Amino acid sequence: MxxxxxxxxxxxxxxxxxxxxxxxxxxxxxxxxxxxxxxxxxxxxxxxxxxxxxxxxDSPAEIKQGDLTDYKGVLVFAEQREGHIAHVAFELLSAGRTLADKLSVPLSAALFGAGELAAAELIKWGADTVYLCDDASLTRFNDEPYSELLSKIIIEHRPEIVLAGATAVGRSFFPRVAARLHAGLTADCTSLEIEKGTRNLLAIRPAFGGNIMATILCPDTRPQMATVRPKVMKTSGYDTNRKGEIIKIDKPQKASRTKVVDVVKDDSLFNISLQDAEVIVSGGRGLGGAKGFEVLRELAGLLGGTLGASRAAVDEGWIQYGHQVGQTGKTVCPKIYIACGISGAVQHMVGMQSSDIIVAINKNPEAPIFNIANYGIVGDLYEVIPLAIKKIKGDKGI
Known part of the structure; x- marks a missing residue:
């Protein structure tokens, strides 16, 4: 209306x-x-x-819903950074492939600001078609042209499901597209399914502070849109021999009211992104102060990892928000996650519980973090961590 x-x-x-x-x-x-x-x-x-x-x-004529059966297919927005495809795009293609196969429809991807080699990589990860706009001005993200381009693709090709990563980029422009198309959008999903006997997308996400898992449907509008948290979907189906079609599209002629002047990178303690790290050493309120992160920083450096933190540590000002793991921070899935002085609030655990190996260090034997840990150490982290550092240095001959 x-x-x-x-x-x-x-x-x-x-x-x-x-x-x-x-x-x-x-x-x-x-x-x-x-x-x-x-x-x-x-x-x-x-x-x-x-x-x-x-x-x-009713919706405006150019985006009027019409017959919902006119919408077929699954479309994934493939985010890129400096011309390189973000890992979340491969996760979405794997999830999208599963949905597309259940619905017996093709899987497509939209890629802006990258080249044909990147588009070909999306095909190897499962896309049947890639809509590519390789205009160099789109290498740096800008809400307006991105919204215009994706809306144009959706209006012309009418996919029934459209997915994007719940990243800074996806959270910024995806709601604009949904509002423009009068479509339903579910944000920060952790699971996607198809409702039995229908073509409805079941978008599953934490709600009420992570205390329940809500299943959200948009049965009366198309496309059904969702953003998915990075690192919650496993990648699969990579095939170097897979063939597909790359369709080039032009940048919108409509002049953008904004221009990206510069990109300022986060001045984190490590150059390794939390969501790309294979080892994360995280600290919580149990550290007692900002100096505790210097101890964890040494351990993370020896393991080739990066630093994480609970919301409590960030709220205390001990470390920057960019290191926060959890429902209000980043969702991570490293090979090893070491939780130091973190009690294990559900809001934190929802952001790291899919890690391959979880090691918990806490003085409280009743801490909830031990319920999901593969290995638990009950003790003072200021005694345990220095011993671990000493052992690693000895093994490395440092």
Missing amino acids: QIKVDRELCTGCQTCVSSCPYDSIVMSEDKALINEYCQLCRACLSVCPEGAIKEYK
């Missing part, structure tokens, strides 16, 4: 402007215009003397 001004009927009397409690009606070229701040309160409908303000219950 939308409220719009018929500009042919509007006389520019401005009567409606003062009627809006949300200041969402502005004047543009001597005509009233309702902007994105409209809360659909309908206060303006009765005040216009010309009847120029109208309520539209």
Whole structure:
């Protein structure tokens, strides 16, 4: 449902402007215009003397839903960084392949700002078709052209399911696309399934602080859209002999109102991204202070890993937010996760419980973290960690 001004009927009397409690009606070229701040309160409908303000219950013609059976296929947005495909794209293709096979439909991918070699890699990971816009100006992410391009692909090819990573990029522009298409969007999913006997996507995600797992459906609109947390889906199905089609598309002619001037990288303690690390050494409130992370930093460096943290440690200001693991931080899946002084709140565990090996160090033998740990050490981390560092240095001859 939308409220719009018929500009042919509007006389520019401005009567409606003062009627809006949300200041969402502005004047543009001597005509009233309702902007994105409209809360659909309908206060303006009765005040216009010309009847120029109208309520539209259907979507605009260019994105009208129509028959839901017209939508077929699964589309994955393949995020790239500096021309290299992000690992979450391969995870989504593996999940998308499973969904597409259940629905007996093709799997496609959309790639912006990278070249044909990157597009060919997506085919090897399971895509049947790749919609590629290799314009160099798209190498750096920008909401407006990305939203325009993906919306165009969806309108033209009508996939029934569209997926993106719940990364900074996906969280930024994917809701814009969903709003433009009047489609349902479920954010931060940890699992995807198809409802038995239907073509409905079951988007599963933590809710109420991680205390329950909610299953969300969007049965009345298409496409069904979801963002998926990185590192929760396993990659599979890579085939160097796989064949597919690369379809090149042009960058939108519509001028962007914004321009990316520079990209400032996070000044973290390590150059290794949390979500790419194979070893993560994390600290929590049990460290007692910021100096505790210096001890963990030495251990992480010896193991070729990086530092993680619980929300409690970040809230105390002991370490930057970029290191936070958990529901309000990053979801990780390293080979080894060492939790030091972390009690194991459910919000933290949901972000790291899929790690291959979990080692917990805590003075409290009743700490919940021990329930999911492969190895548990009950003791003072300031005694245990130095012993571990000494042993590793001895084995390495340092």
